[in-house]
Amino acid sequence: MAPTNQALEDALTDLKNASVTPAKQRKTRVAEPVAIICEIAFDHGLSGDSLDIIVDIITQPNELDQNTVASIVNSLYPSTKVSEDVVLKIVGCLGQGQSKPPSSTQAGLLRWLIMVHGVLESHRMLSNLYGVLFNMLDMISLRLELARNIGNEPALVGLIRMYKDYYPDVIIGSAGSGRASFFSHPSPEWCKRLLVIQEESAQARSESRQHQSAFKVVRNGAKRSKVSAVPEVHTSRANESSVTLEEVENVNDFIEKLDRLELPNQLVSVLGDPLLQKFLSLRSSDTRRIESWLSAFFDDELQLAKRGQHPSSRLSNFLRTYIASWDGAWNQEVILELVACLPIRPWDEYYDAFFRPVEEAILDNSDSSRIALLGFYTSLFRHWTVQLLAVSTQQHTSESPSVTMQRLTAHVDLLSLTTIVASSSSIPSVSAVLAFYECVADAIMQVSNPKLLRISVPGDAIVYLLSFNGDAMSLSRLCAILAKYKRAFEASMATAAPGEGYPRDYVNHFNGFLMDICNCLWRNRAFNKEDTNALGCLLPDSVLPALRKAATARGYSLPTLFSLSYSEALCALSIACFRELEDRAAEGNTAIRVRHAGPVTQRSLTLLGNDGGLKISWGDYRLEVLKWLEEKGLVGVGELMYNTLKQLMLAKGSGAGAAAATA
Incomplete structure (x- = not known):
């Protein structure tokens, strides 16, 4: 028991x-x-x-x-x-x-x-x-006579009116007058729960019967057949010498009649019938018919989804059945697009039914599988964002859409971290991670109502791993994402009603990301923890002495190693920018007797100007680098600097607020 x-x-x-x-x-x-x-x-x-x-x-x-x-x-x-x-x-x-x-x-x-x-x-x-x-x-x-004493009690008045409707000759006086309502349902919520229990119990009994009799065709009844896109097994082409699957009663029957069994009308019934699955496993050549039917079916449904039509309950039920046995490879792109078109529902309602089976089918410890899964969740988040913009909160289910989106983001946080670590920060993997957070950043800029979508900051490890992965484009995209997050926080804090804003500690922690990146790239103060909100890239204090010693031993200063001039991601671009500045100066008949060997520092610029080289201030050099990066399509670094550093805000004339860290 x-x-x-x-x-x-x-x-x-x-x-x-x-x-x-x-x-x-x-x-x-x-x-x-x-x-x-x-x-x-x-x-x-x-x-x-x-x-x-x-x-x-x-x-x-x-x-x-x-x-x-x-x-x-x-x-x-x-x-x-x-x-x-x-x-x-x-x-x-x-x-x-x-x-x-x-x-x-x-x-x-x-x-x-x-x-x-x-x-x-x-x-x-x-x-x-x-x-x-x-x-x-x-x-x-x-007793009906009490109506005169108790007045218009709804249930009693409703009963009297009913008698009056069926027996007009009955004299009831004024008891049936008034606007008292007729009988109402005692508890619709109770009956909804009863319906769920009854359906789950019926399904369990059906599965038990199927398990006990796996060598009989499944019959789910008329009601369940109407909500399923998978047809039941029916055979209409049998002749005197053949036998239909519907006639098989047990395993002995199946073995004896195996060579005379006739295929059913629609082979796609195999998705819901264990007996047909057993039969087709012995006749694999017939599976091509099933693949052709599924390809056509999925393509048709995807076209409807692209025109804005949500998957019907029949399609959702079909996908739920199909994904459970899907190999993760066949028609992957179409199937993932269809699942990504599901209407927004509570996370728990979908995860076990759709998302977990998708993950189990796709993930195989390869970069490509993780990239495909990240692309799927990015499409899902984008699709749900469109729904949030179009539908009011009152039309959503018990779990608020904001909670659902937060749970989706938290789930992808873990997947993203795994992807970055497992792939050794390969460019395609990092790009897939950044694509998701770009989607989130765009969403929080569009959906300003925190009841619909609250700002979920990326995990600490994700931000810092992407900051130091050594790729210029990835760094630029990360900076652009954080700049959008900053503007979204500012807009929310400016308009939020009391009790709807974000905790100060939560905002300050995000500001720590901004300060750390600015300290590394712009201020030559990498891993500093003394500035307001600075987190020192969450590097333990015990590690810093060893890093400083290693940098000094090679002739470098640790605080400047991640600046525009020295950063692994930007050093080549920074010196290329400076070379272009020198070339333009030479073309303008400015005498350039000495060229900078690089990397550029504040001290080296002073010495260069004194020796007959290009004369430019440290501040102007950095602004020129930001401008040069923007011209090359790497706009994110400049966006973050201009939106975060106070002196650059003034220089740009932005007048932006200071909800995030400034320097």
Whole structure:
């Protein structure tokens, strides 16, 4: 017996014992078994036997308090059809008398009968008991004459109006007048949960039957067939000498008739039928028909998705089924594009059904697989952003879209870090990571409402690994991303209502990224932690002495090794810029007797000017480098400097705010 079933059985035994034992004489608290029963009932529903036991307990005289009984009644979620016996027991406990439950319990059970009406095993019993229920109207709590005394009570007025509709001759006076509403559903939310439990239970029973009879064609019933894009197995081309799969009853039958079995009308049924899967595994040449059908189907659906049409429930169910057995390679681009078009839903609703199977199918420890997966999540984030811009929050599900997007970003953070480390920062892998964060940066610039999309800062390790990976284009793209994040923070902080802004520590930590990069590239103060918000690139203090010693031993100064002139990513570009400045000066008839050997420093520029070389200040040289990088398409470094450093803001005339770190 499964642990859940055993726990429920023990709890029911304890509840039964407590129901016949006065509260003062009990050795254990009744709340414990009740909590177990309610939890299991909400998660999995109650079987017919368990429901029968509980109804027996609460419809008979017992020692349970009303709060306990009410909790139990509110948790009576049946996992299967409700039997006629249960209906009879509940109706039989109604009325007045010492052997009857309290009126509150009777009201709760009547309310429960209304809510489970759709899952009754048969409605015949209720029809047969109509006379019994009608005769209970003479109870003082339900007597129609009370309408004159209690006024327009909605349920009572609704009942009187109903009688008036069916029997116009009945004189009811003013009792049926007014605007009191007719009967309303007791609890739509309760019934939604009941429907989920019933469907999960039915699916589990169906899978169990399929497992027990794997050599029979699957039949899911008309209701499930309507929501599935995968057709069931049907064969219409059989002749006298052949046998259809529908005729196979067991494994012996399958073996005996194997050489005479006829293929079904639509081979794509193989996706949902284990018997057909077994048959086709012995006839692999027929799988080409399936591949052709799937290719055409996916292409058609993708074209619809590109025109803005979300995947239908049939397609979603089909993708869920197909991805579970997908090899991750066949039609990869089309399938990933289709999954990326799914409408935004809570992360947990999608991850196990779609994203985890996609990851398991694609990832194989290769750079290409990680790049493909990052591209998929980038497309998904972009698609969801479009939905956020088009749909109001009231039309979303229980989990806010902002939480869903944050969970997606956090998941890709981990994938990105793994990709960067595992690929040794290869250019294609880094580019795929940056493409995702460029997508996020664009989104937070467009969606200014933090209720829809809150700013999720990239992980520390990702920022610093990309900062020092030695590629100029990657560094430029990272700087452009951080510049957009900075502007998004400024815009949000300027317009956010009280309580909707971002924690100061969160913003300051982001500002630390900006300060560290500026200290490295612009201020010749790499790994400094004394400046406001500076994090020193999160390098441990114990490591710095060894780095300084190693740099000094080679004739360098550690704080300047990552500047515009010395940075592995920018040093060649910086000296190329300076060479161009020297060439332009020479072409303009300026005497250039000495050329700079490089790298350029503040001191070397002073010496160069005194020796007859190009005369330019340290500040102007750095501005020329930023300008030169922009002309070559590397605009990100300049964007970050101009948006972060106060003196450059003034020089550029931007007038930008100082929500992020400035120098």
